[in-house]
Amino acid sequence: MENAHTVNIRYMEFGSMDRRKFLKVLGATLLSAIFASLSTFTHALPNKFVLAVKLGKYPGKIKSFNEIPIRKMGKWLG
Amino acid sequence: MKVQCELCPKHCIIASGQSGDCRIRVNVDGKLVAVTYGYPCSLHIDPIEKKPLFHFLPSSKVFSVATVGCNLHCKNCQNWEISQQSPVDVSAYKASPKQIIDISKKNKCKAIAYTYTDPAVFYEYTLDCSMEAVKKGIKNIIVSAGYFNQKPLRELCKYLDAANIDLKALSDRFYRDVCDATLKPVLDSLITIKSADVHLEITNLLLPTMNDSDKDIRNLCKWVKENLGPEVPLHFSRFYPQYRMKNLPPTSIETLKRARDIAKDLGMQYVYIGNVIGENCENTFCPRCKKELIQRHGYFVEKNVVKNGECPYCKYKIYGVWKYG
Numbered sequence: 001m002e003n004a005h006t007v008n009i010r011y012m013e014f015g016s017m018d019r020r021k022f023l024k025v026l027g028a029t030l031l032s033a034i035f036a037s038l039s040t041f042t043h044a045l046p047n048k049f050v051l052a053v054k055l056g057k058y059p060g061k062i063k064s065f066n067e068i069p070i071r072k073m074g075k076w077l078g
Numbered sequence: 079m080k081v082q083c084e085l086c087p088k089h090c091i092i093a094s095g096q097s098g099d100c101r102i103r104v105n106v107d108g109k110l111v112a113v114t115y116g117y118p119c120s121l122h123i124d125p126i127e128k129k130p131l132f133h134f135l136p137s138s139k140v141f142s143v144a145t146v147g148c149n150l151h152c153k154n155c156q157n158w159e160i161s162q163q164s165p166v167d168v169s170a171y172k173a174s175p176k177q178i179i180d181i182s183k184k185n186k187c188k189a190i191a192y193t194y195t196d197p198a199v200f201y202e203y204t205l206d207c208s209m210e211a212v213k214k215g216i217k218n219i220i221v222s223a224g225y226f227n228q229k230p231l232r233e234l235c236k237y238l239d240a241a242n243i244d245l246k247a248l249s250d251r252f253y254r255d256v257c258d259a260t261l262k263p264v265l266d267s268l269i270t271i272k273s274a275d276v277h278l279e280i281t282n283l284l285l286p287t288m289n290d291s292d293k294d295i296r297n298l299c300k301w302v303k304e305n306l307g308p309e310v311p312l313h314f315s316r317f318y319p320q321y322r323m324k325n326l327p328p329t330s331i332e333t334l335k336r337a338r339d340i341a342k343d344l345g346m347q348y349v350y351i352g353n354v355i356g357e358n359c360e361n362t363f364c365p366r367c368k369k370e371l372i373q374r375h376g377y378f379v380e381k382n383v384v385k386n387g388e389c390p391y392c393k394y395k396i397y398g399v400w401k402y403g
Contacts, residue, residue, distance in 0.1 A: 050095045054107075058165060059113055059164075060146075060166050061169035062117065063169055063170070063171050068173070070121055070123060071123070072122070073122070074122025074124055074128075074142050074194070078129060
C-alpha cells in the first residue's frame with residue numbers, strides 16, 4: 001500500500017517529467033516561431049526591395065519632383 | 079548568381095536579392111543595380127563655404143544633391159539619418175540628371191555638390207549629372223570620404239572641378255574601429271584627385287581622445303604637406319556628440335586651435351577651424367606677407383580682396399579657383 005510520502009514522490013516525478021516535456025515542446029515551439037519570424041523578417045526586406053528594383057521603382061516612398069522643398073542652407077552637414 | 083561590386087575598396091560580393099554594405103547597390107538576377115539612381119533624398123542650395131570649400135569660387139551658391147546610403151559606417155556620422163539608412167526607410171524625389179541641371183540653373187547655382195552622404199555610393203548618378211553639368215557650364219564638386227577604387231575615381235575626376243575630402247585620421251586603426259573602412263584607399267584617392275588637377279581641400283574632424291593628440295595631428299599634416307603640398311587648405315572641424323558617439327564631449331576650442339598651430343608650424347599655408355562660429359579662425363591670410371585677404375563669418379564672406387588669384391599686396395599666387403569660367 002502506498003503511503004502519502006510515496007504518492008507524493010510519484011506525483012512529483014510524474015509531474016516533473018510532464019513539465020519537462022511541456023517545457024521542451026514550448027521551447028521548441030518558441031524557437032521555431034522566433035526562427036520563422038526572423039527568417040521572414042530578413043527575407044521580406046530584400047525580396048520587397050528587389051521586386052521594387054525589378055519594376056524600376058525606388059524601394060522607399062517616392063515624392064514627386066514638384067514637391068521638392070529646396071531649402072536655402074540644407075539641414076545636413078557638408 | 080553572385081556579383082562583385084568594384085566601385086569601392088570593400089569589394090562586396092553580393093548574392094542575388096541582397097545589397098552590398100552600402101545598402102543601395104543590389105544584385106538583381108545577377109545584375110548590379112544602384113537603387114537610388116535618379117532618386118535623391120535631399121536637394122538644397124548651400125553657400126560653397128558650407129562644404130567647406132574656401133578657395134573655390136568664394137560666396138557662390140551650390141546646388142547640393144544626396145541620395146540615401148554610405149559605404150562607410152562612421153560611429154560619429156553627423157548625417158546618419160540619411161547615410162546609415164536603407165532606401166526602404168527614406169523617401170526620395172524622382173529627378174533625372176537633366177532635371178537636376180535644370181533646377182540648378184533655375185536657382186542660379188554655379189556648381190552642383192554631390193554631398194551629405196557619399197557620392198561613392200551614388201556614383202553613376204553623380205557621373206551622369208556631372209557629364210550633363212559640364213555641357214551646361216556648371217561646375218561639379220564632391221564632398222566625400224574618398225573611399226573609391228581608383229578606376230571609377232579617375233573616370234569621375236574627368237568631370238570634377240573641386241573636392242573636399244574628409245581625411246578622418248592618419249591611422250588605419252581609426253578607420254577600422256570608427257569608420258568600418260581602411261586608410262590606404264583614402265590616401266590613394268587624395269593623390270589621384272590632386273594629380274588630376276581637381277581643386278582639393280581637406281577636412282579633418284577632431285574627435286576628443288580618438289584622433290586629436292599632437293602626434294595624430296602632426297602625422298596627418300606631414301603626410302598632406304609631403305604628398306599633396308602645403309597649399310592644400312586644411313579644415314579642422316569641431317565634433318559634436320552624434321549617432322553612436324554620444325559618449326564623447328564636443329571638441330574643445332583649445333584643441334582646434336592647437337591643431338591649427340601645429341599645422342601652421344609644419345608649413346601648411348591655409349588652415350581653418352570649422353563648425354565653430356565667432357572664433358575668427360575662418361579668415362584667409364597671404365602666406366607670404368601675412369595680410370588678411372578673405373574675411374568670413376560662419377558660411378558667409380564679408381570681405382575678399384583676392385584679385386586674379388593673387389594677393390593684392392605682394393602678388394603671391396593664392397591656391398584656388400577664383401573666377402567662374
